[in-house]
Structures are given as C-alpha cells and as structure tokens.
Amino acid sequence: MKLTRRLVLAAAVAFTISTPALAQYPERPITLIVPWAAGGGTDATARTVASLLEQELGKPVNVVNRTGGGGIVGHTEIANAKPDGYTLGVITTELSLYHWLGTSPLDYKNYTPIALYNTDAQSINVRPDGPKDLKELLAKAKEKPGSLKASGANRGGAPHLAMAGLLNASQMPVDTVPWIPTDGITPALQLLTSNAIAVVGTTIPEVQSMVDAGEVKTLAIMRAERDPSFPNVPTVKEVAGVDWYLSSWRGVAGPKDLPADVAKRLSDAMAKVVQKPEFKSFMSARKFGMDYADAQSFGKFLSDADERFGTAIKAAGLAK
Amino acid sequence: MQTLLEAFRLIADPQVIVTVLLASIFGLFVGAIPGLTATMATALLVPMTFFMDPLSSIAAIVACTAMAITAGDIPGCLLRIPGTPASAAYTDETFMMTKKGLGAQALGSSLVSSVIGGLFGAIVLMVAAPSLARVALNFSSFEYFWLACIGLSCAALVSSTGFVAGLLSLFIGLLIATVGMDVISGSPRFTFGSVQLMGGVSFVPAMIGMFAISEILYSLLNGTARQRFAKPQKITGIFHGILPLISKYRTNVARGSVIGTIIGILPGAGGDIAAWITYATARRFSKESQKFGTGHPEGVIEAGAANNAGLSGAWVPALVFGVPGDAVTAIAVGVLFMKGINPGPRLFETQGAMLYAVFMIFLIANIALLPFGWLAIRAASKILSVPRPQLMAVILLFCIVGSFAINNTIFDIGVMLVFGILAFALSEAGIPIAPIILGIVLGPLLEQNFLTSMTIADGNLLAFFERPIAGVLGIFVLLLWSIPLVSAIMQVSRHVSHARPMKLT
Amino acid sequence: MSKAPFLAGAILSLLGAGVIAEAMRLPTIPGQTYGPGFFPVLIGAGLLVFGAIYALSVRRPMQAVILLEGEGTAPDEAEETVPERPFYGALAWLVTGLVATIFLWETAGFVLLMSVVLTVFMILLGVRFWHAGLVSIASTIIVYALFIKILMVPLPAGLLAPLGL
Structure with a gap:
C-alpha cells in the first residue's frame, strides 16, 4: 500500500519533470556539468560561459563539477543525461582520446555539439640555453636519439600526443624524444628548469609566465597559422617544414539526440555569449585562445580532432 | 619607501577591508564544516572575484584560506573529523585533549602557533620570494623522491602503537594511493572495472570515514553512545594559559615555521606534508616523547605553525613564476591572470605597490585569525554540551554531505562507509590510522617521482645520487633509516635475551 | 584479546x-x-611480510613489548561512566541507513532520506520520538538550504521536489 503510493508519487514527480512541452525552452534552471575540478581552467571558462548563458536564456545555469576518472565520469554523465536540454556539459580534449586509448567507449558521436568556445594550440618549449629553434632541436634529437627527453603531461595526454604526432610527421620514430610522463604541467616545468629534461610540450598560456620570467622559451606552436595572441611564435610548418597542428579544445554540448529546436536555441545563445565583452575580456585575461565554432562546424571540428588525435595515438603506440 | 606608502594607501580602501572581513567569516564557516576544504572555499570565491578590484580579490582569497585552514582543525579536534589532510596529522592528538577537557586549549594553542607560522611565512615571502623561488626551481623529480622518503620516515614516528603496526598501516595507505588510473603508464590499477575508481579513492570521504565514522561505530559497539562526548571544556579568559604554553614550546614554533615555509615553497609538496613532517620532528626531538598520542600539545603546536607557514610559502613560486605550490594557489594564480596581474619576477618591479599590499594582506589576515579564530573556537566548544545521540546524528549528517560535496557523487558516500568500517576494524586490531593518511598523501609523490626519475635516467638507480641536492638528501635519508634499523636490531637482540623477565611484568 | x-x-x-x-x-x-606494477609489488610484499610479523608477534612473547609501548597511550577512561551494553540495533540501522542513502539518494531526495535515517538512529539510542524527529528534520532542512543556496552543492530534492524545496 505504502509502496504503491510512493510509486504513484514518484511517477507523478517524474511526469511533471519530463512533460514540459518545449514550447518555451528553457522553463527551469539548466545544469552545466563540468568533468573537471572546481578551480581549474575548464571550470573557470565554464563558470563564465554559464553566467553569460544565463543572461541570454533568462533561467539559471548551474555549474556542477563531476570529477574523477580523468574526466570520464563527467563526460559519461553528460552523454547519459536526458536529452531535454536541461542537462548540458562542457566537453574537453580528452573526449577525443578515450576511445582510442581504450579507457572508455565514449566519443563525440555520443553528444549533440552546441558550440566550441576555446582552442589552445600545443607548443614546444625549451630552456633559454636550449636549441635556438625547432629545426635545431629536431636535428639534435635525430643525431642522438634518446638524448633529449620531453614532458608536459601524463602518457596519452594531449601534449604527449602532440609531440608523438610531430615526430611522426617529421619521419622520426617516436622514441627519438622519449616522453617522461608527469602528473600535469607543474612538475614537468619543474623538471625542465632543474635541467632534468630538455623539452616541455604544452599550450602557450601554461608557460607564459615562465617565458616572461626568462626561464623558458617557446620554439614553435602547432597551429595552421600563427596565433594572433602570440604573433612572435612561429608555427611548426614555418620552421621545420612539417605539416602538423594539434589543439586542446573546450566546448558546450548536450547528450545525443537533443531536440532540434532546443539545440538551435542554445547554439544561438552561445553565438551571442562569445561576442560579449565580459567573455572576451575573461578569455584574453586568462590567455585562453578564443575560437568559436557553431553547432555544425563544432561537429566537423570534433570529427577532425578525433582523426588527428587517432593518428597521434597510433604513432605513439598507445592505441588499443 | 614610496611603494610601501602606496601599498598602505591601497589597503586602506574600505572595500578591501570589508572584503577581508567577509571573506574571513566565509572561510571560517566553510573550514569549520567537516568535509569542506580550503580549496573548495577558494573555488566558491572565484565567481565573486569577477566583481571585485584586483587587490580585493586576492585579499579575499588570502583571508579566506588562512581562516579555512585554521578552522579545519576545529571539527578534527572536537569531533575527530579532520577538515584537511594537514590537520589529520594531529587530529587524534587534539581529540585526546578534548576528551580530557582541554579541547579549547588544544585549539587555542594551535591557533596561536598557526598565526606565528603564518606571519613567519608571510615575512619570508616579502623578503626573499624571488631568490627562494629560483632555488625551488632546481628541485627535480630526483630531489622530490628523497623528500617523499623523508616524509614516509615520519610514519614510524607518528604512530604510537609500535613500529610494525605503523609500517603495516603505512603500506595500507600506499596501497590505497595506487588505486586508479596510473599517471605514468595511463593504465588503470585495482579499479575492478569501476569508472568511479579510475580517478582513485577520493581522499576527503576516505578521511571522514576513517576518523568520524569509525568513532561512531566504536561508541555504538562499546556502549558509550549515550554518554557525554567529552568532558566539559575548560575555557578560561582569552588566551589565558596559552601564551605560557607557546613560550614553553617556542623551539617547536620556530622549527615548525621554518620547515613549513621551506616545504611550502616547493611546488607540489605543501602544507599537508609539512604538518606531518613537523609533527614527527616534534616527537623525535621532544623531551617527553612518550606523552605524544595522549593529548600532548607539543606536536600540535609545531605542526600548526608549519601548516600555516606552508600556506604562505606556497605563494612564493606562484607569485614569482606562476607555478602554484598547492591547489589553493593554483586557483589564485588563475584569478591573478584574470585581473591582469601576471605572476613573474617582473611583478616585483612593475606592480611593486600592489604586491606589497598583497603581502600586507597576508599579515593582516594572519593577525585577524586571532580574534576570529578565538570566537569560532568558543562557539564551537559549546557543541560538546549537546547530548551525544543528537550530536552523533548531526555529525553523521555532515559526514554524508561533506563526502558527497567534494565530487558531487554518491559513490563517495560509499567510500566513506567502507573506510569507516575498515578503520574501525584496524583500530580494534591495534593498527593505527594516521599512517594510512600519510601513505595516501605521499604515495603518488613517491611513486611518480621514482618512476619519472627512472625514465629520465634510463633505469640507472645511481642517478638518485648524481645531482648535488639529491645526493645530500639521499645520504640524509639513508642515515635516517639506518639509525632506527640498527637500534631496532639491537633492541630485538636485547629483547630476545630478556624475553623471560619481560613476560613477568 | 590477541x-x-x-x-x-x-x-x-x-x-x-x-x-x-x-x-x-x-x-x-x-x-x-x-x-x-613495480610499486604495487613492493607494497604487496610489505603487507605480506609485516602482516605476517604482526600476526605472529601477538602470539609470541613479543606481545609484551608492543603492549608496553602501546598501552601507555590509554586515555583516562576511569572517570567516564560505566559503558552500557552495545547498541547493536543502532549499529545495524546505521549501516543499512547509509546503504539505503546510497541507493535512494536521487529518488527519495536528501531531506526525506536523512530525516528518516537520523530520526530512527536517535530513537534507537533512546531519544524520544518527537525530539528525534524535530532535531533531524530541522537540521537536514538547514543543511540542505545551506548547501544548495550558499555552497552550490547539488543535493537532490527527490520526492519533495514538488514542494519547491
């Protein structure tokens, strides 16, 4: 008796939640899942996007951090959410890696892309007394394979793959510059400045203050053309003649099969968000690369990123 | 001089003062709630800093974290729920003091030593930041490995239940630390196919379980669940009896401040490890080391000072190179960038006044700890007059929300329960809990730096002695280990010959 | 004992x-x-060896040494009132309650779940029904409001969602 009443109640609750006709989306607060911890880069961008999106949509957008499993927990949660537009999430570079590395079957096809709002190209950095340019670095590495060691992230992290992809594209075996896995960029920079390794691969904003301090210099950026924020940093292609580019990225997405009108509403809102002065000043202050792509181009971007990271992972010998 | 005056003018701004005040109260509140950490308090502040001027936003973070770290000791001391891994080093000691009715004294003395440690760290930060930061950059994985070894050596020193039990407990902690995705190889270990475990066992829920839940289980099984939680606390006049205590243990305060600052400056080490190491050094050099573990303030004073000194120390590499020393400064560095204050050595020239204003905020925040902390301690001590069943119910409630809040996942409530039962079983078997925490904290540091070093050196173990600082640290560690080993062997051999008389006692 | x-x-x-x-x-x-696998093997070996030493040491006279070192830390329990019988009921409820919390978290919601778990827990420890109920309902609602509004922690509303909690 009690049980049936509870069931009825539960059903009633479920009913009231699921029925909102999509006449006037959104009718209630939206949850934005962030697969990374509060305080990190992704979290900071997500909170900015959320507060601006809130202005556009007229309903609260609450950021919820679902951390763990190298982002797998949060990404899974976004993919498994009910496709009603009330649970969205920020998806990040790692999504392009999981299925290649065999850590999770998730890939971009599990999501409805809404908008790409940030990309940061990978770069190659050395100590100021290191090689003068990328060409010299690669020549040195080729001359004595294994003598120069590189770091910047864990094995299979984006910086590792960027390096493996670069070596691969330069017709060199990936162990010419062995990768020293570390837990993030801080210990890697520490290894570089203490003269334990020779190269650090990461995005430019991560090393900018060390570059300013004269402890590190950036040799090249893995971008199709120069980054307008860092006009003095040459591209890989310019210096070494190797056609290789790879970026870390962040974007907003919902679960697969989001209703077309909801996706449209969100995509339109995001188009306005990235134009807002608050967003621009935030991104440039934190030196995050502002790269916007609407729903459709974001989808295309994702499949391209998936392919490029796949190439790099196979080159690094990490594909499952 | 001009810069100093300019700095004074900057902090005299009413907006800055109000911000410091509000952020302090917020920090106290978040820190005193079990399960909510200083990192979380800072993260929650970030959206608010969007609307503040640069100095106010940094002031808010500095004040808030200093308060949160210190307030984190309160639930640990009164209810055996450590707020941070740092306070876990001396949770049992302060809890013992609470049971004796000395909880307010324990908190008061750790508060005063925290303030001294914090001030010391801040002054070092002001005077020597750029040169110290450069030294810290010379530390590679080889040096960090030895540092982790020194930290581990403390396990034997912090446990009061004998060498073997302490080691056993340490190994359990190290084992727990291996669960999850291995950073070095990227392969999952001991996850049994669980996605939730890929990121490892979450630390805060495990800690809440091991201390608070196991305490509740203990009282239920021993039939003390309805008795008063602890004796009524003796609260005498403000700081009465505490200053004599601090001056009695001034060596500890000094040592704690120095070690805490040094460890804090090293990126990635931080206040947690500083607290553990100094608790152990306090015991090692104490004239009354047998009193440790029975509610003795000496170790608490030293570790309390180290903890807050480390907090200031962590800002050294953060301000000079933008390399954060711990999670809190990592967030703060982000805020700095957003406010257009780019960390770097040039910051000291271009933004001198601003920087000195920030340093002054450090001093003010640490001094403000005294009145605020005291009020919080007074208020919190009243908690113990609540009848035990009701108190336990509320503790349980906070344990559950605290465990959930750290990652927003129900899985962590399960982690809390499992570790509560585990810790209860272990303490019934005479195995101490504290070294487990040490193992969890140091496990990744030890392993990652070992494997990183070995990858760099192509498997050559001698490389651990080839760099100058590493060599010195390494020899120090080997000496540290050989002394107790030799004395243990001697003790055992003596013990074997005296086995009979011992049995008679 | 051993x-x-x-x-x-x-x-x-x-x-x-x-x-x-x-x-x-x-x-x-x-x-x-x-x-x-390198560190786990070392850790496993450590557990294997020291676990065995620990198990054996309590059976041998070595125990005396350990007890002499360890028991010195016993708090002055003497002043406390004599313990009552163990509260097996409350213990069993605590464990089931926590397990139930884990499984019903989203569906039942925080306020409802915690009120029930805590009320029964207190009653089993001899607190009067109305008192226990009042304490647990009041504290859960306060905690809920605090965490949702100020700390932005997404505690589930569950069955009470229609009340707009």
Whole structure:
C-alpha cells in the first residue's frame, strides 16, 4: 500500500519533470556539468560561459563539477543525461582520446555539439640555453636519439600526443624524444628548469609566465597559422617544414539526440555569449585562445580532432 | 619607501577591508564544516572575484584560506573529523585533549602557533620570494623522491602503537594511493572495472570515514553512545594559559615555521606534508616523547605553525613564476591572470605597490585569525554540551554531505562507509590510522617521482645520487633509516635475551 | 584479546599476496625497467611480510613489548561512566541507513532520506520520538538550504521536489 503510493508519487514527480512541452525552452534552471575540478581552467571558462548563458536564456545555469576518472565520469554523465536540454556539459580534449586509448567507449558521436568556445594550440618549449629553434632541436634529437627527453603531461595526454604526432610527421620514430610522463604541467616545468629534461610540450598560456620570467622559451606552436595572441611564435610548418597542428579544445554540448529546436536555441545563445565583452575580456585575461565554432562546424571540428588525435595515438603506440 | 606608502594607501580602501572581513567569516564557516576544504572555499570565491578590484580579490582569497585552514582543525579536534589532510596529522592528538577537557586549549594553542607560522611565512615571502623561488626551481623529480622518503620516515614516528603496526598501516595507505588510473603508464590499477575508481579513492570521504565514522561505530559497539562526548571544556579568559604554553614550546614554533615555509615553497609538496613532517620532528626531538598520542600539545603546536607557514610559502613560486605550490594557489594564480596581474619576477618591479599590499594582506589576515579564530573556537566548544545521540546524528549528517560535496557523487558516500568500517576494524586490531593518511598523501609523490626519475635516467638507480641536492638528501635519508634499523636490531637482540623477565611484568 | 591483531595481520598478509599477484598482471612499458606494477609489488610484499610479523608477534612473547609501548597511550577512561551494553540495533540501522542513502539518494531526495535515517538512529539510542524527529528534520532542512543556496552543492530534492524545496 505504502509502496504503491510512493510509486504513484514518484511517477507523478517524474511526469511533471519530463512533460514540459518545449514550447518555451528553457522553463527551469539548466545544469552545466563540468568533468573537471572546481578551480581549474575548464571550470573557470565554464563558470563564465554559464553566467553569460544565463543572461541570454533568462533561467539559471548551474555549474556542477563531476570529477574523477580523468574526466570520464563527467563526460559519461553528460552523454547519459536526458536529452531535454536541461542537462548540458562542457566537453574537453580528452573526449577525443578515450576511445582510442581504450579507457572508455565514449566519443563525440555520443553528444549533440552546441558550440566550441576555446582552442589552445600545443607548443614546444625549451630552456633559454636550449636549441635556438625547432629545426635545431629536431636535428639534435635525430643525431642522438634518446638524448633529449620531453614532458608536459601524463602518457596519452594531449601534449604527449602532440609531440608523438610531430615526430611522426617529421619521419622520426617516436622514441627519438622519449616522453617522461608527469602528473600535469607543474612538475614537468619543474623538471625542465632543474635541467632534468630538455623539452616541455604544452599550450602557450601554461608557460607564459615562465617565458616572461626568462626561464623558458617557446620554439614553435602547432597551429595552421600563427596565433594572433602570440604573433612572435612561429608555427611548426614555418620552421621545420612539417605539416602538423594539434589543439586542446573546450566546448558546450548536450547528450545525443537533443531536440532540434532546443539545440538551435542554445547554439544561438552561445553565438551571442562569445561576442560579449565580459567573455572576451575573461578569455584574453586568462590567455585562453578564443575560437568559436557553431553547432555544425563544432561537429566537423570534433570529427577532425578525433582523426588527428587517432593518428597521434597510433604513432605513439598507445592505441588499443 | 614610496611603494610601501602606496601599498598602505591601497589597503586602506574600505572595500578591501570589508572584503577581508567577509571573506574571513566565509572561510571560517566553510573550514569549520567537516568535509569542506580550503580549496573548495577558494573555488566558491572565484565567481565573486569577477566583481571585485584586483587587490580585493586576492585579499579575499588570502583571508579566506588562512581562516579555512585554521578552522579545519576545529571539527578534527572536537569531533575527530579532520577538515584537511594537514590537520589529520594531529587530529587524534587534539581529540585526546578534548576528551580530557582541554579541547579549547588544544585549539587555542594551535591557533596561536598557526598565526606565528603564518606571519613567519608571510615575512619570508616579502623578503626573499624571488631568490627562494629560483632555488625551488632546481628541485627535480630526483630531489622530490628523497623528500617523499623523508616524509614516509615520519610514519614510524607518528604512530604510537609500535613500529610494525605503523609500517603495516603505512603500506595500507600506499596501497590505497595506487588505486586508479596510473599517471605514468595511463593504465588503470585495482579499479575492478569501476569508472568511479579510475580517478582513485577520493581522499576527503576516505578521511571522514576513517576518523568520524569509525568513532561512531566504536561508541555504538562499546556502549558509550549515550554518554557525554567529552568532558566539559575548560575555557578560561582569552588566551589565558596559552601564551605560557607557546613560550614553553617556542623551539617547536620556530622549527615548525621554518620547515613549513621551506616545504611550502616547493611546488607540489605543501602544507599537508609539512604538518606531518613537523609533527614527527616534534616527537623525535621532544623531551617527553612518550606523552605524544595522549593529548600532548607539543606536536600540535609545531605542526600548526608549519601548516600555516606552508600556506604562505606556497605563494612564493606562484607569485614569482606562476607555478602554484598547492591547489589553493593554483586557483589564485588563475584569478591573478584574470585581473591582469601576471605572476613573474617582473611583478616585483612593475606592480611593486600592489604586491606589497598583497603581502600586507597576508599579515593582516594572519593577525585577524586571532580574534576570529578565538570566537569560532568558543562557539564551537559549546557543541560538546549537546547530548551525544543528537550530536552523533548531526555529525553523521555532515559526514554524508561533506563526502558527497567534494565530487558531487554518491559513490563517495560509499567510500566513506567502507573506510569507516575498515578503520574501525584496524583500530580494534591495534593498527593505527594516521599512517594510512600519510601513505595516501605521499604515495603518488613517491611513486611518480621514482618512476619519472627512472625514465629520465634510463633505469640507472645511481642517478638518485648524481645531482648535488639529491645526493645530500639521499645520504640524509639513508642515515635516517639506518639509525632506527640498527637500534631496532639491537633492541630485538636485547629483547630476545630478556624475553623471560619481560613476560613477568 | 590477541585474536583481532592475529586475524588482521593474517588478512593483511593475504591481501599483500593478492596485490602482488594482481600487480604482476599489470602491463609493462616497453623499454623500461620500472612499470606501473613495480610499486604495487613492493607494497604487496610489505603487507605480506609485516602482516605476517604482526600476526605472529601477538602470539609470541613479543606481545609484551608492543603492549608496553602501546598501552601507555590509554586515555583516562576511569572517570567516564560505566559503558552500557552495545547498541547493536543502532549499529545495524546505521549501516543499512547509509546503504539505503546510497541507493535512494536521487529518488527519495536528501531531506526525506536523512530525516528518516537520523530520526530512527536517535530513537534507537533512546531519544524520544518527537525530539528525534524535530532535531533531524530541522537540521537536514538547514543543511540542505545551506548547501544548495550558499555552497552550490547539488543535493537532490527527490520526492519533495514538488514542494519547491
């Protein structure tokens, strides 16, 4: 008796939640899942996007951090959410890696892309007394394979793959510059400045203050053309003649099969968000690369990123 | 001089003062709630800093974290729920003091030593930041490995239940630390196919379980669940009896401040490890080391000072190179960038006044700890007059929300329960809990730096002695280990010959 | 008395053996001496050895030494009132309550779940019904409001969602 009443109640609750006709989306607060911890880069961008999106949509957008499993927990949660537009999430570079590395079957096809709002190209950095340019670095590495060691992230992290992809594209075996896995960029920079390794691969904003301090210099950026924020940093292609580019990225997405009108509403809102002065000043202050792509181009971007990271992972010998 | 005056003018701004005040109260509140950490308090502040001027936003973070770290000791001391891994080093000691009715004294003395440690760290930060930061950059994985070894050596020193039990407990902690995705190889270990475990066992829920839940289980099984939680606390006049205590243990305060600052400056080490190491050094050099573990303030004073000194120390590499020393400064560095204050050595020239204003905020925040902390301690001590069943119910409630809040996942409530039962079983078997925490904290540091070093050196173990600082640290560690080993062997051999008389006692 | 340490030592020793066996199966990194299995093997060995020593030491006279060192730390329990009988009921409820919390978290919601779990817990410890109910409902609602509004922690509303909590 009690049980049936509870069931009825539960059903009633479920009913009231699921029925909102999509006449006037959104009718209630939206949850934005962030697969990374509060305080990190992704979290900071997500909170900015959320507060601006809130202005556009007229309903609260609450950021919820679902951390763990190298982002797998949060990404899974976004993919498994009910496709009603009330649970969205920020998806990040790692999504392009999981299925290649065999850590999770998730890939971009599990999501409805809404908008790409940030990309940061990978770069190659050395100590100021290191090689003068990328060409010299690669020549040195080729001359004595294994003598120069590189770091910047864990094995299979984006910086590792960027390096493996670069070596691969330069017709060199990936162990010419062995990768020293570390837990993030801080210990890697520490290894570089203490003269334990020779190269650090990461995005430019991560090393900018060390570059300013004269402890590190950036040799090249893995971008199709120069980054307008860092006009003095040459591209890989310019210096070494190797056609290789790879970026870390962040974007907003919902679960697969989001209703077309909801996706449209969100995509339109995001188009306005990235134009807002608050967003621009935030991104440039934190030196995050502002790269916007609407729903459709974001989808295309994702499949391209998936392919490029796949190439790099196979080159690094990490594909499952 | 001009810069100093300019700095004074900057902090005299009413907006800055109000911000410091509000952020302090917020920090106290978040820190005193079990399960909510200083990192979380800072993260929650970030959206608010969007609307503040640069100095106010940094002031808010500095004040808030200093308060949160210190307030984190309160639930640990009164209810055996450590707020941070740092306070876990001396949770049992302060809890013992609470049971004796000395909880307010324990908190008061750790508060005063925290303030001294914090001030010391801040002054070092002001005077020597750029040169110290450069030294810290010379530390590679080889040096960090030895540092982790020194930290581990403390396990034997912090446990009061004998060498073997302490080691056993340490190994359990190290084992727990291996669960999850291995950073070095990227392969999952001991996850049994669980996605939730890929990121490892979450630390805060495990800690809440091991201390608070196991305490509740203990009282239920021993039939003390309805008795008063602890004796009524003796609260005498403000700081009465505490200053004599601090001056009695001034060596500890000094040592704690120095070690805490040094460890804090090293990126990635931080206040947690500083607290553990100094608790152990306090015991090692104490004239009354047998009193440790029975509610003795000496170790608490030293570790309390180290903890807050480390907090200031962590800002050294953060301000000079933008390399954060711990999670809190990592967030703060982000805020700095957003406010257009780019960390770097040039910051000291271009933004001198601003920087000195920030340093002054450090001093003010640490001094403000005294009145605020005291009020919080007074208020919190009243908690113990609540009848035990009701108190336990509320503790349980906070344990559950605290465990959930750290990652927003129900899985962590399960982690809390499992570790509560585990810790209860272990303490019934005479195995101490504290070294487990040490193992969890140091496990990744030890392993990652070992494997990183070995990858760099192509498997050559001698490389651990080839760099100058590493060599010195390494020899120090080997000496540290050989002394107790030799004395243990001697003790055992003596013990074997005296086995009979011992049995008679 | 010495049963618990013996059991714990033996179990931990076995666990160590299990850890070693499991760690052996972890992949190695080609071309490197030390892989992800290296530390787990060391830890497993540590547990195996020290677990065994611990288990054996409590059966041998060595126990005297350990007790002499350890028991000095006993708090002055003498002043406390005599313990009552164990509260098995409350214990069982605590564990079931926590397990139920884990499974019903989203569906039942925080306020409802915690009120029930805590009320019954207190009643089993001899608190009067209305008192227990009042304390638990009041504290859960306060905590809920605090965490949702100020700390932005998404505690589930569950069945009480229609009330707009």
